[in-house]
Amino acid sequence: MSVSAPVIIRLLASSVSVASRAGKIVRDVMSKGELGIVEKGKDDYQTEADRSAERCIIDSLSRQYPKARIIGEEDSSPNENEVSPEWIVLDADKEVLGLECPASLKGVKEEDIVVWVDPLDGTSEYTQGALMLKRDPWERWKMYLSHPFISMKWYLSLLQSNFGFLEHVTVLIGISVNDKPVGGVIHQPYFKNQAGSEVKMGRTIWGLSEAGVGGFTPAPPPESIIITTTRSHSNPVVEKALQVMNAAQILRVGGAGYKLLEGKASVYVFASPGCKKWDTCAPEAVLSAAGGKLTDILGNFYKYGANEPKPNKTGVLAAVNDELHSYALNRIPQDLKDALANK
Ligand SMILES: Nc1ncnc2c1ncn2[C@@H]1O[C@H](COP(=O)(O)O)[C@@H](O)[C@H]1OP(=O)(O)O
Ligand SMILES: [Mg+2]
Numbered sequence: 001m002s003v004s005a006p007v008i009i010r011l012l013a014s015s016v017s018v019a020s021r022a023g024k025i026v027r028d029v030m031s032k033g034e035l036g037i038v039e040k041g042k043d044d045y046q047t048e049a050d051r052s053a054e055r056c057i058i059d060s061l062s063r064q065y066p067k068a069r070i071i072g073e074e075d076s077s078p079n080e081n082e083v084s085p086e087w088i089v090l091d092a093d094k095e096v097l098g099l100e101c102p103a104s105l106k107g108v109k110e111e112d113i114v115v116w117v118d119p120l121d122g123t124s125e126y127t128q129g130a131l132m133l134k135r136d137p138w139e140r141w142k143m144y145l146s147h148p149f150i151s152m153k154w155y156l157s158l159l160q161s162n163f164g165f166l167e168h169v170t171v172l173i174g175i176s177v178n179d180k181p182v183g184g185v186i187h188q189p190y191f192k193n194q195a196g197s198e199v200k201m202g203r204t205i206w207g208l209s210e211a212g213v214g215g216f217t218p219a220p221p222p223e224s225i226i227i228t229t230t231r232s233h234s235n236p237v238v239e240k241a242l243q244v245m246n247a248a249q250i251l252r253v254g255g256a257g258y259k260l261l262e263g264k265a266s267v268y269v270f271a272s273p274g275c276k277k278w279d280t281c282a283p284e285a286v287l288s289a290a291g292g293k294l295t296d297i298l299g300n301f302y303k304y305g306a307n308e309p310k311p312n313k314t315g316v317l318a319a320v321n322d323e324l325h326s327y328a329l330n331r332i333p334q335d336l337k338d339a340l341a342n343k
């Protein structure tokens with residue numbers, strides 16, 4: 001790797017490479033079928049894929065950037081014996097390495113950086129996707145019975161969804177400096193790239209403040225207001241904030257990363273706690289590098305320093321540009337904003 005490139009560029013390039021490897025781990029765990037689901041809290045689950053992908057990312061990055069602070073959702077403490085050597089990725093994406101570093105980021109030191117890692121965003125959709133890979137209806141029913149958190153309504157909607165919701169799953173690596181997300185990687189393990197008759201799985205998107213985005217072409221915003229929101233963590237306040245938007249359509253999809261990428265919506269509204277710093281750091285970096293804005297429901301930016309609280313207590317409001325962000329912010333009633341702020 002070019003040691004002359006500024007550390008932000010090198011770290012972003014390393015993150016692009018390791019995110020793809022983590023995506024392969026996510027697919028491999030699914031293919032094996034042993035998900036190892038652990039309940040961390042209400043509506044909050046972890047699988048073998050979350051744990052292994054996190055070890056792959058944190059071990060790979062911390063070996064190369066020991067002075068950066070790296071925080072992962074799953075809190076898996078490094079244990080040399082358990083890390084498979086194939087999970088250590090030391091190469092770096094060539095396209096990102098060749099980027100011109102913005103002047104404001106050239107002087108950033110490794111110790112100034114905080115990295116927020118969500119090894120698998122969209123865990124609900126991932127576990128539900130596993131059901132759909134069971135072709136035998138009896139096997140599928142038995143697996144459903146071992147997923148006590150999937151309601152019958154969801155099970156029926158899954159049966160209609162054909163491939164389940166695996167496409168909503170992403171791997172998120174967000175890079176912050178001075179509390180601000182400046183670089184982000186969003187990898188989609190289940191994105192299908194059609195090359196002739198061959199299908200290659202996986203796509204990686206990156207964004208760097210003042211430099212732009214790569215790995216995809218941001219679509220122009222739809223002409224009418226299309227909102228995206230949670231499909232698995234809704235409640236009456238979340239619904240109230242959606243009703244006031246006067247939207248032409250509401251798309252309910254899983255994961256924080258996928259909502260920002262989907263391209264079909266222009267605003268993301270989630271008036272509830274639940275998302276954490278690792279859910280929003282990478283998406284905020286990519287969105288803002290593409291000209292968008294992500295704040296809480298009150299219009300304040302979250303801070304991404306290592307000692308900041310992890311939960312995004314006051315929800316998420318994101319839009320593809322400032323104008324739509326202001327529109328959505330002004331529509332949310334003050335009493336709803338106050339209720340979230342005082343929770
Ligand atoms: N109540 C919650 N408990 C735990 N995680 C949540 C909660 N609400 C949101 N999240 C996280 O934010 C992501 C986006 O939310 P949603 O899919 O509901 O729109 C989820 O995929 C989940 O990330 P993760 O899957 O990494 O645990
Ligand atoms: Mg989780």
Ligand SMILES: [Mg+2]
Nearest residue numbers: 118121122279
């Ligand atoms: Mg997440």
Ligand SMILES: [Mg+2]
Nearest residue numbers: 073118120121
């Ligand atoms: Mg996660």
